[in-house]
Amino acid sequence: MTDLNKAMVETYRNDFLKEVEANVEEGNWVKMCMQCGVCSGSCPFGPDWEHPPQEIFAMIRAGKRDEVLKSESMWMCTSCYNCIVRCPRELPITHIMHGLANYAHRLGIAPKMNPTRRFAKIFWDNIAKSGRVNELELSIRLYFMNGFMKGIKTGLEMLPVGLGMLKTKRLNPFGLFAHGGIKRKGELHKMLKKAYEIEDKRKGFAK
Amino acid sequence: MADIKIGAYICKGCGIGERLDTAQLTLIAQKEGKAQVVREHEFLCNQSGVELIKNDIANEGVNHVVIAACSRRSKAETFNFENVAISRANLREGVIWITPADEDKKEIVQEMAADYIRMGCAESAKMQIPRTNPNLGNNKRLLVVGGGITGLTAAIEASKTGYDVLLVEKSASLGGWAAKLHKRVPDREPYAEPMDTGIADLIKKIESDKHIKVNLNSTITKTSGAPGQFSVDISTESGSTATENVGGIIMASGFTPYDMNKLPYLGAGKSKDVVDQLGLEELAHAANGGPIKRPSDGKEVKSVVFVQCAGQRSDKEGELPYCSGHCCNTSVKQAMYFRNQNPDIDTNVIYTDLRTPGNGEDFYRSAQNKGVIFTKGKVNEVTTGSAGLEVKFKDLILNEDVVAKADLVVLATGQVANSGIDMEAQLLAEAAAAADDKAAKDAGEAAIERVEKPKGVSILNLTYRQGPDLPHLKHGFNDSHFICFPYETRRTGIYSAGPVRRPMDMAQAIEDATGAALKAIQAVENASLGRAAHPRSGDLSFPEFRREGCTQCKRCTVECPFGAIDEDEARYPVFNESRCRRCGTCMGACPVRVISFENYSVDTVGSQIKNIDFPDQFSEKPRILVLACENDAYPALDMAAMNRFQYSAFTRVVPVRCLGSINTIWVTDALNSGYDGVILMGCQKGDNYQCHFVRGSALAHERMSKIDDTLKQLSLEAERVKTYEVAITDIERAPALINEMAETIQKIGLSPLKF
C-alpha cells in the first residue's frame, strides 16, 4: 500500500462515497445516480468493462473501495461522452470515470500494466515536456512500453500503418530529434508545477 | 300526445350540395320519410338556417326535426330546439367525407345519403319528446363519509362552492392518517423538503364552517334513496340513530394500513425496532425535531434501513399484490427526517423499483443530494443480531447477498381499502359454488378470492338489492371509472374519492376529493331538474316498461350496472329514474322488449335498421349495418371522416347509447331484412374497461357470444356478425374493420335471406 493510499484509507475509513466526493473529479455526483443503467448500455466498450459505470456507482455506495480503484474498468473509457448525453440524471459520467482513474493512478493503486494508463502517462509526459504532441515519439514509446522485443513486434505489425502515414507526409521521420514544441516551455513548466501544487493541496495529496 | 309533424332540413353546405343530389333527397324525405315540411338550405347552421327551422317550429307546427347535415356530434348546440324531438342524418362525416368523389361511385354514394334520410325520418317518427323524470329530488346537501384528508377536503371544497355538507367520521377526531404524520411530502416547488401537513388548519376551518356539520364517533347504518333524495341513518357509538336527508354522497372512507405483523420474516412483531411507516411518524413526532430514538431502548438512531414494498407487490400468500403508490415518496420523506436532523446518520433505502409519482422525482433527487443512499435490492429477512438489526438483502445491481446493520428498520407496507362488502363477488362465488360444471367454477374462482379478502363491515349499508356497498373492481378497491371518469362509481349520486378507490398519496387524495365534490354537485343539480347524471348528463328521458308484457325474468334488475332497478313484491321491475344513467342496458337485456325510453327504444333503432332501400339481388350491392357506441366508436368514425379515411359506401351506421343497449332482436331483424353483415362497435371491456357505462360493452359481448346459434338457425355464416372493442383513438382501425367486413361479404357472397 502506498503511503498516500494508506493516508486516504485512514481519513475516510469506511466511507468511500465521501472520499470519492472529496477527491474525485465530479465525485459529488455519484450519489445522484438512480441506477437506470443507460450509461452501461450506451458505452461502446461496455461489454469489456468488468464493472460498467452503473455498477461502479453502486459499488462506491456499497463502499467497495479496493474493487473500484483497482479495477481496469474506468480505463476502458474512450471519452465518447455517450453516457453523459444520455444520462437522465445528467451525471457527468465520463468525467467521473476519468476522475476515478486519475485518483487511483495518483494513489498508486491503479492496475500497473493497464495499457491505457501507461499510454496516458506517456502522452502527458510527452505534451508536458514540449507543450505539443510529438506523434512519432509518442508511438515509438508506446510500442516499446511492453519491453524491447514486444516493441519490435508491435512496430513491425504496425509498420504498414506507419509507412502509410509517412508516404502521405502525415508522420515526421525526423520528429524524434527535430520537434520543437512550443517556444515558451519554461513558462508552461512553471505553470504546470504550480497547478499540481494547488491541486494536491485541495485534494489532500500534499504531504 | 300531440300529432307528430316532421320537418326535414337538408343542408347543402360543406360540399354536401356538390356531392349529392339534394333534390332527390328532398323527394325521399317527402315521399318515404313522410316529412310534412322539407327544406334545403345552403348553409343550415348559419343564422338564417337556424331561423328557418325555428320559424317552422313556431309557425308551421313542426315538432320533430330531422337535420340532414353533419354528424350529431357536430353543431349539437346550434341544432338544439326545446320541446322538439331531434334526429340527425349524417350526410357529411357519414357520407361525403368517407366516400370517393369519383363519378362512377356517385350512384352508391347517393344511395347511402338517401338511406340516411330514410333512417332519420323513420327514427323521428318513432321518437317522443321526453317528459322529464317525474322522480325529482331537491336535496342538495352532500354527505361526506370519512374525516381524513380526502373527506375534509371534499367537505371544504363543497362548502366553498355553496353547498351544505354533513360529514360522518367513525373515530373520535378528524384528520385521519394525515393527522398522524409528522410532516408530509411536499406539494409545491421546489419539492425538496418535507412540509407541514396543514391538517390542523384544515380541521379548524371545518369546525368553524357553518355549512359543515360534523358527526364524530358515527357510522352509517342505512342508506336508501337516489340522487337528490338519499335518506341516511347515522348511528353514534352510544347507540342513538338519527335519519338525515342528503342529495349526494362522497365516500372517502380511506384505507387501513396493512397489518405488518403478517411479516415476521421482516422482523415485524419480533423486534420493537422494526416499525412501519406510521410507526416511524410516531417516533418522529415524539422526537419533535430532535434525534429520533429507537423504541427498544431509547438509543439515538445512528443507522436506519427502509424496506420498500414490504408485503406488497408480492405474490406471497396473504400479502398485497399491488403497489400502494405513496410509500416510496413517504420513505424519501422519512429518510430526510434523519438526515436533516443529523447528516451523519446512515440512511439506506432498499428498493426494487423506486416509484415517485407527481413531482416525487425532484423530492427523490433532493434526498440523494442530502446523502440518503438508495440501494436497488430485495430484502429477504430482517433479524436481530447482537449489535442491533440485520437486514439481509440481495443487491440487484451487484448481484450479491448483503447484510446491512441498522438501529432501526422501517417497513413500507401498503394500503388496504376500507371499501366495505363486495356483494357482487359474493354472488359470483355463491353461483360458482352451486354450479356443477367446471367452467363456471373456474370463472367463480377469482370472485371467491375477492370474497376471501377480509371484509366484514359495510360502510354505506345501502338498501339496494345489488348490495350494501359500492361494487369493487380489483384488490378490494371501489370500482370507479379510473380511466376516464375517476370518481364515477356504479351507484349514481355516490362518488368515491381517495385511497378507497385506488392506492394513493395525500396530494392525489386532495385532488380526488375536489373532483368528487364537483361531480357530486353536478349530480345533485341534475337530479333537481329531473335530468340524468354523467355521462348522459342533462338527458331528460327515462326508462319505462310495459307491465303487461313483462315476464319478471329479472334480467334488467340483475344487469343494470348502476343498481337503478329494484323489484316489487310481484317481482316486477321498479325503475328508480334518478339512479338511472340512461345507458339502455336494461332495454338491451329485455327478452320481450318491453323496456324503452321516449327518445330511444327498440323501435327508434329498429325502424332505422329496417327503413333502408335494399337493392335487388342482381345489383351486387351489399348492405352492412354498423351499430356503433356513441361514446367512442361513433366519434372514432367521425374522426376517420375528418381525416378522409374511407370505408365502404354500402355501410349504414346507427349510433347507440351503449353497446349494452343493443337488443339482439335488432341483429336478427337486420339479417332477416337483408343486411349482409352486422358489426357491433363498443368500448373496451374487462378490468381496464373504458365503457362509459362500465358493464355495457361486456354484457353486449356476452350476449353476442350466443348469436352463433341464431345464425345457424337462419343458415347464415358466423362471419356475418362481428363484435369489436373500439377505442376513440381507433380512427384508422374502425374504418378498416368495416372494410374487412365488406371483403368478407365479397368472399362469402350476399346474404341468402335477401331473396
Next chain:
Amino acid sequence: MARKEYSFYPGCSSERKASASNYMVSVESMCKTLDVKLNEIPDWNCCGASIGYAEGGELPRHIMNARNIAISEKENPGQDIVATCAACWLGTKETQERITHSGELLADVNEILKEAGLKYEGKQPVRHMVEVLIEDLGYDELAKPVKKPLEGIKIAGYVGCQTNRPFGVLGESFENPKYLDKLTETMGATALDKYEEKVTCCGGALAFSEPDKSYVQIKKIIESAYDHGADMIVTPCPVCQMNVEVYQGQINKKFGTKFNIPVMYYSQLMTVAYGGSAKEAGLDGNIIRATKLEEIAAKK
C-alpha cells in the same frame, strides 16, 4: 479585410507532417475561398486531449487550455476561438465551461497564469470550425462558391463522438445529427439517409492502447458505410479520420474483410467542390485515395 476573422487553434495533429496535416491544408484552401481569415494563436500548446486526464488530473489539464484562451484574448482580442480538431475544441470549451461555473477554479487559474503574465477572462466563445461554417455563414453562403458539384458521390457522414457530444452543434440531436449530411449535400454530393454508425465511437485514443477493441468499433463504422453503398466516409474529426482510415489494413488482416474506403474531411470535399486542386484539398494526404474526388478535382 476578410469577411470573417477568428482566433485559430489548429492543434497538434494539424502541424506539418502530423497526422492531420492534410486537414489543415484543405481548411486553409476552404477558408481562402470563403474569405475567412484564421489568426493562429501564437505559441499555442496541446489541449491535453481526452487521454490527458490520467496524469494531468483536473487543474493541470485546465491550465493547458486556459493558457491558450488567455493568449488568444491577449493577442487576438475580440475574436472567437475556432478549433478544427474535435478534441481541441472539446478540451478548450470544457475548460471554459468549468471556469465559468467555478469561482474557485477561476481564481486558481488566474493565480497560475500570473506566472506567465497572462490573464483569463473567457469572454470569447470557443467554437468548432463546422459551427462557424453553419452558423456564421450558413448553407446558402456555403453553396455559392460551388463550382464543381460533387454529383454522383455517395457519402457516409461519420460525425463520431467529440464534435457531437457532449456539446455538439446547436439544434442538432446527439443521436442523429444532420449537419454533416447537409454540408455534403450542399456540395452536391449525396448523403446516406441511413447510416447506423454515424455517431459510433471509433475507440478514440484507445486505438493505441486497446487496438483490438477499437478495431471492432471501426469495423462497424466502415461496414455500415459499405452496406448503404457509400463511396467514401466523411468526418469532421482528425482522430476519427485517422482511426477509420489507417487501420483498414489491420482490420482486413484480422477479420478477413476487404475494406478500402477513403475517409475524408468535410473541408477536402468543400475545397474540391469549390474548384480547388487535389493538392489544395490535401487529397495526396490520404492513404486510401479518393479517386472520385481526384477525378473531379482534375476536371477543368
